[in-house]
Amino acid sequence: MKNYYFKENLFKITDHYPILDDDRREVYYVDQDFTFIGYDVKISDINGNEILKIEKEVFSLLQKFNVNFSDGKFMRVESKISFLVRRIGIDYNGESLRLEGQFPDLNFEIYKGDKVIGEIEKTFFALADTYRLTVYDEKYTEALLALTLCVNNIKDTASKRNSN
DSSP states (O other): EEEEEEOSSSOOOSEEEEEOOTTEEEEEEEEOOOOSOOOOEEEEEEEEEEEEEEEEESOSSSSSSEEETTSSSSEEEEEEETTTEEEEEEETTTEEEEEEETTTTEEEEEEEEEEEEEEEEEOOOOOEEEEEEEESSSHHHHHHHHHHHHHOOOOHHHHHHHHO
């Protein structure tokens, strides 16, 4: 089991911040480019090597993200509406993953079949979005890092729509 800690910058046009491990060492970096529409994010390792890129589909009724990994793998994350509940569809390189939890709180368990492979937990009393990702199955580490950012963007977009 490993924990990873994300803390977005409070004021940002572009975003660059580290992802920390349990020892508070920088292990990955998140870089978000400025876009008027869409969402374009990269995660790099400590040496600056890009490990994945997340792109949001612009012309879609519900939010959809495509994640391309440097090793050739692919993940699709789709926001879905089901009777008064938001659902997220996740296809990671042909494997179906499942999120369970409360969307307004951003606290989730991530499942592969019946096995919990990770958890996302949001820290509530923080000025900027701050999360802890717990990875139980390390072969899904990169996928869960990307999923955390996708779910946060879905939540942020919903919050902006509700405030307008």
